[in-house]
Amino acid sequence: MPAIFSYIFSVDFFFMWIRVATPIILVALGAVVCERSGVVNLGLEGTMLIAALFGVLGSYFGKGLLPGFLLGIASALVVSLLFAFFHLVLKANNVLCGTAINTLAAGLTVFVLQMVTGEKGTSASIKSYSYPEVNIPILKDIPILGEILSGHNLLTYLAIVLLFVVMFLLFKTPLGLRIRAVGENPHAAESVGIPVVRIRFIAISICGALAGLGGMYLSMAYLPIFARDMTAGRGFISLAACAMGRANPIGVFVSALVFAFFDGLSNILQVLRIPAEFVQMMPYAATILGLTIYSIHRAHSLQRKHS
Amino acid sequence: MKKKVVIAVVLLTFAAVLGAVFAVSAQEAAPLKVVYLVNGSLGDKGFYDSAASGMYQMRDELGAEIKIIEMGRDETSYEGNFIDVSEQDWDMIISGTWSVKELAQEIAVQFPDKNYIFFDGKVDYDVVSTNNMMGVNYLSNEGSFMAGALAALMLDSGDEKIDPEKRILGFVGSMDSPNINDFLVGYIEGIKYIDPEIKLMTSYVGSFEDVPKALEMTKQLYNQGAQIVFAPASQSILGAVTAAADSNKYLIGCDQDIWAQVNESDPKTASVIISSALKKVGDSLFTAVSGFADGSMTADQNYTLGLKSGAVGLAENDNFVAVVPEDIRAQLDSISEKVINGEIVVGTSFTMSTEEIAQLRDEMKP
Numbered sequence: 206m207p208a209i210f211s212y213i214f215s216v217d218f219f220f221m222w223i224r225v226a227t228p229i230i231l232v233a234l235g236a237v238v239c240e241r242s243g244v245v246n247l248g249l250e251g252t253m254l255i256a257a258l259f260g261v262l263g264s265y266f267g268k269g270l271l272p273g274f275l276l277g278i279a280s281a282l283v284v285s286l287l288f289a290f291f292h293l294v295l296k297a298n299n300v301l302c303g304t305a306i307n308t309l310a311a312g313l314t315v316f317v318l319q320m321v322t323g324e325k326g327t328s329a330s331i332k333s334y335s336y337p338e339v340n341i342p343i344l345k346d347i348p349i350l351g352e353i354l355s356g357h358n359l360l361t362y363l364a365i366v367l368l369f370v371v372m373f374l375l376f377k378t379p380l381g382l383r384i385r386a387v388g389e390n391p392h393a394a395e396s397v398g399i400p401v402v403r404i405r406f407i408a409i410s411i412c413g414a415l416a417g418l419g420g421m422y423l424s425m426a427y428l429p430i431f432a433r434d435m436t437a438g439r440g441f442i443s444l445a446a447c448a449m450g451r452a453n454p455i456g457v458f459v460s461a462l463v464f465a466f467f468d469g470l471s472n473i474l475q476v477l478r479i480p481a482e483f484v485q486m487m488p489y490a491a492t493i494l495g496l497t498i499y500s501i502h503r504a505h506s507l508q509r510k511h512s
Numbered sequence: 513m514k515k516k517v518v519i520a521v522v523l524l525t526f527a528a529v530l531g532a533v534f535a536v537s538a539q540e541a542a543p544l545k546v547v548y549l550v551n552g553s554l555g556d557k558g559f560y561d562s563a564a565s566g567m568y569q570m571r572d573e574l575g576a577e578i579k580i581i582e583m584g585r586d587e588t589s590y591e592g593n594f595i596d597v598s599e600q601d602w603d604m605i606i607s608g609t610w611s612v613k614e615l616a617q618e619i620a621v622q623f624p625d626k627n628y629i630f631f632d633g634k635v636d637y638d639v640v641s642t643n644n645m646m647g648v649n650y651l652s653n654e655g656s657f658m659a660g661a662l663a664a665l666m667l668d669s670g671d672e673k674i675d676p677e678k679r680i681l682g683f684v685g686s687m688d689s690p691n692i693n694d695f696l697v698g699y700i701e702g703i704k705y706i707d708p709e710i711k712l713m714t715s716y717v718g719s720f721e722d723v724p725k726a727l728e729m730t731k732q733l734y735n736q737g738a739q740i741v742f743a744p745a746s747q748s749i750l751g752a753v754t755a756a757a758d759s760n761k762y763l764i765g766c767d768q769d770i771w772a773q774v775n776e777s778d779p780k781t782a783s784v785i786i787s788s789a790l791k792k793v794g795d796s797l798f799t800a801v802s803g804f805a806d807g808s809m810t811a812d813q814n815y816t817l818g819l820k821s822g823a824v825g826l827a828e829n830d831n832f833v834a835v836v837p838e839d840i841r842a843q844l845d846s847i848s849e850k851v852i853n854g855e856i857v858v859g860t861s862f863t864m865s866t867e868e869i870a871q872l873r874d875e876m877k878p
Contacts, residue, residue, distance in 0.1 A: 214739035221728060315553070326555025326747050327723075332775050365580045427724045427756050429778075432747060433555065472728040475735055476716040478874045482688065485718035 212473050219353040221283065224427070226465030227361045228253075228419040228442050230455045233457045235415030236370045236447035242408035245389035247303025250440025251310030252290050254415055255418030256281040258314045260421035261431040264319060264334040268400060270425075273334055277421045284310070285350065287404070293402045293409075305438075306358050315433050328424075328431040336360050336426045358426040360418060367415065372409075394412025418441070426484075442468075449495045462493065465492045467491040535863045544576040548606040548797075549598050551590060556747040558767035559793060563608065563631070566794030569725055570801055585720070590615055598623040604801055608632040608648075608793075610690055612860030620645040620820040623826035627811050629800055631793065632691060634814045647814035648800050652691065654851055655789040656742065657826030657858045659764045660702020661847050662787060662826060663740040664710055665840045666762065669878030673761055673784075674739045679707070680878055682738030683714045684730050686746040692716075693869050695744040695766065695789065700876055701858055704846070707741065711878035713738055717748050734759040737878070742766070742789070750774075757781040762835070767791045769827040788836045796823050820852045 212218060232249055234442040239246040246252075256277040263276025289307050291297045317324050317464040336359045346354035375381040389403045414460050417437070424431040444465050450457030473483050548567050554560050556691045570576040579602075583593050590612060597605050598619055608631035620628045624642040635647030655868050663681050667674060683699060685692040696714065703710050713736060715729040719877045726748035734755065743752040744766040752776060756763035765771065765788035775782035796817055803809030817823035826832070826844065831843070850856045861869055 217732075221731070227729065319555075323556050325553060325751055326557055326561075328782060329557070329750055330778060331591045347706055401813075408825075428727060428751060430750060430754075431720065432723040433553070434721040434749060435723050437719055437725065443578075469728070472725070472738070473732045475729070476732065476877070478877055480555070480870070482718075485716070 212476075215472070216349060216352045222359060222462070222465055222469045223353070223361060225469045226462050226470075226508065227358070227364050228422045228427070228439050229446055229461040229465055230364045230458060231360070231367065231422060232416045232419035232440060233382075233446040233450070233461045234367055234444035234454060235412035235419070237371060237450070237452050237457050238375070238408050238415070238442050239412040240447055240452040241388045242405045243391060244304075244374040244405055245299055245444070246285075246288065246409060246412055248284070248306030248310075249301055249303075249412075249416045249437050249443060250438070251307035252281050252284050252288075252305075252416040253423070253436045253440050254307075254310040254314050254434070255421035256417035257424035257435060258318060258328075260417075261328050261331075261424050264425065265321075265328075266330045267367050270334045270336065273425060274421070275420045277425075281380040281413045281417025281420065282410055285346065285409050285416075288413075289406050311434060314431075318431065318433065324461075326433055330345060332338065333425065333431075335428065335429050336421075339363055343499070357464045358422070358424045360426050362373065362417070368454055368458055371415075375454070377457055380407065382403075388431045416443075419443070442488065444493045445496060449492075449499050451499070461497065464488055464491060481503070531621045534610050539592055544570070544604070544608065544801070545578075545602045546570055546575055546604045546801055547578050547579045547581065547600075547602045549590075549593055550580060550690070551584045551585075551598065551607065552611060553584055554580070554764060555742065556720070557770065558746055558749065559609075559632075562791070562793040563606075563769050563797060564794070565604075566797035566801075567814065569794065569798045572624065573798075574802055574805065576801070587611070591619075594619040595622075598626050604629060604676035604804065606631070606635065606801075613739065615648075618697045618791070621680075623626075627804070629652055629804075629811075631797060631800075634816075637812070643812035645801060646804060646809065646811040648796050649704070649814060649816050650791055650796070650817030651792070651816065651858070651860075652694045652789075652791055652822055653826060653858045653860045654818045655746070655791060655826070656695040656698035656766075657705070657821070657851060657856075658844060658848060659695075659742050660699040660704075661706055661787040661837070662697075662840070662844060663742060663764060664703045664706035665709065665843060666740055666786070667707075669837050671762075671835070678737045679710045680737040680739060680742035681710060681712050682733035683712060684726065684733060684741055684743045684752055685714070685746055685871045686720050686744065686748060686839065687718065687728075688716045690861055693864075695742075696873065697861045699742050700857050700872060705856065712876035713878065714873050714876070717745055717751075720746045720748065721733050722753040723748045725739060727755045730755035730763075731759060734761045740764065740786070744789070753785060754780060754782040760784070762786045762787065765827070767793070769829055770830050771827065771831045775831070775852070778866075783831060783835075785831065787829070787832045790825055792823045796821075818851075819848055 255305050259280035260273045262275030264273025288302050292299045294304045322330050339359050341355045345351045361468050381403050383399050387401050391401045446460040449460040471484045516690040567578045571578045582839040583627040606629045610633050613633050616630050620640050629644040634649050635645050717726045726745050730752040740762045763785050770788050771782050829861050
């Protein structure tokens with residue numbers, strides 16, 4: 206048992222924790238914006254996957270990081286607008302739209318990948334660019350803390366910045382107020398002249414861009430390649446983190462860290478004598494446990510309000 | 513008028529003769545029709561791609577008409593696909609791996625007029641009493657025995673990427689399943705054959721697609737002291753490769769020559785892949801189909817391919833020669849010979865219970 210603790214309380218583990226958490230934080234923040242506007246975007250998984258591929262392709266064709274970034278974000282926006290169009294304009298059920306996006310993404314990415322590279326599995330045969338790792342001056346010279354907090358990928362730091370940006374957006378700007386109003390009660394919002402559909406379009410687009418960043422983190426930071434289905438459920442974990450954090454940016458940030466902790470734990474525990482299946486189950490069990498605790502807590506607070 | 517009739521008759525005769533000639537030649541060259549049902553998707557840079565390369569070889573060298581059906585991971589669609597192709601006029605229907613074994617055998621019994629090849633596992637002729645299914649199986653354990661011996665020998669090679677003080681190696685598999693564990697058992701025996709004191713850390717990704725997870729797990733193995741990792745990790749092997757390159761440690765690939773594949777686009781990353789435990793699925797399928805076509809191989813028996821037939825073994829590519837010192841290569845050759853002539857018998861996971869494998873795995877952990 207003490208062996209576990211020596212693994213967990215190591216610099217390596219903390220560093221990995223942050224690395225594993227980054228995509229979940231980015232995408233969960235996107236989910237927050239969507240959720241606050243009253244839309245549950247189940248298509249995050251697919252949006253991530255598409256941005257992951259197009260980011261790689263953009264950097265390959267554009268021969269640089271910037272074209273990759275732009276194409277990745279653009280592709281995520283297109284997919285999100287597609288979702289928004291079907292859900293908001295054509296009034297299709299959001300669960301169906303989201304599932305359709307995910308299914309579409311799984312097939313489309315492989316199809317496009319094969320057209321461009323001739324391979325169906327990975328983009329290893331083309332040269333793509335990655336986001337750089339950043340060493341933070343001063344901080345990097347502090348022992349232990351510097352080793353844990355410095356040297357992460359640019360997108361990791363961007364995720365932290367975006368956490369505050371999203372908070373500012375939601376709680377300090379007129380747009381944020383409108384997004385929240387539309388989410389709380391669309392009819393009331395409409396009655397005072399807020400264009401509900403337009404606000405939701407904007408929220409879904411912001412969400413798409415964040416999910417796109419999360420997707421590109423996988424293929425252009427974590428790994429230097431795109432691989433089919435590489436998101437492997439991270440979009441859904443992000444949605445769960447959003448629900449557990451009660452769509453509050455700080456709460457969601459903490460929930461994302463909790464999930465990432467268990468995910469990271471599952472990477473090291475197998476080395477000890479714990480069955481692989483049990484370890485693989487942990488991040489998901491943590492998700493269910495988290496949601497259960499959340500809903501019990503909520504039921505209690507509702508009861509208190511009514512009594 | 514008469515002239516026209518004559519010309520017409522001549523032309524018609526000519527056409528008829530020509531048509532007949534074509535018909536005959538078409539009949540003579542009626543191509544062998546071979547279909548392969550992939551219980552996954554191509555593009556894994558490993559097992560399935562290797563099998564597909566065998567199919568392309570049949571097309572190019574035997575002039576066979578081929579079709580590869582990617583069934584994906586949705587197992588509920590498999591039965592329909594098997595029945596569909598069995599009702600069509602394929603001369604040979606190929607499928608493989610333990611996960612479709614029972615289904616493939618059932619189908620073969622239902623369609624006794626059709627011929628099947630099942631690879632990467634033994635056909636159970638108590639079930640397939642119709643004798644229309646050829647079994648092709650591989651001694652993956654022999655190939656990974658060589659990988660284990662290579663990894664263990666490299667610990668003392670004095671290479672700068674290896675810390676000889678830490679007697680620890682690593683293994684990252686895609687799934688805790690019989691075929692992956694066959695690699696594990698061979699690998700462990702190979703390590704023990706060189707030095708029983710060496711420890712081994714094992715991880716399973718639990719997914720064929722989660723490349724980032726494979727990267728994290730492999731990185732953790734290196735962080736916790738593994739000097740060389742062997743990675744039968746299916747498509748997610750590229751995660752393991754990236755982890756090895758990031759950690760500047762050596763990796764042994766699996767199924768196909770991963771070095772050759774990565775070296776094209778990224779020679780620097782590829783340089784950490786010292787070898788791969790090859791499993792030449794494609795070559796063996798080609799041999800099986802051509803053998804079946806000329807009658808030298810039959811559909812009523814299992815063919816077992818190991819080091820001896822060259823179907824498994826280490827990839828001795830340029831990087832292998834560059835990194836592995838000559839004396840170790842010579843030692844590996846003599847070990848390989850001992851396996852081939854039966855002096856060394858490598859154990860297999862297929863005869864072990866789940867508990868026995870778990871025990872073996874735990875014993876090796878540091």
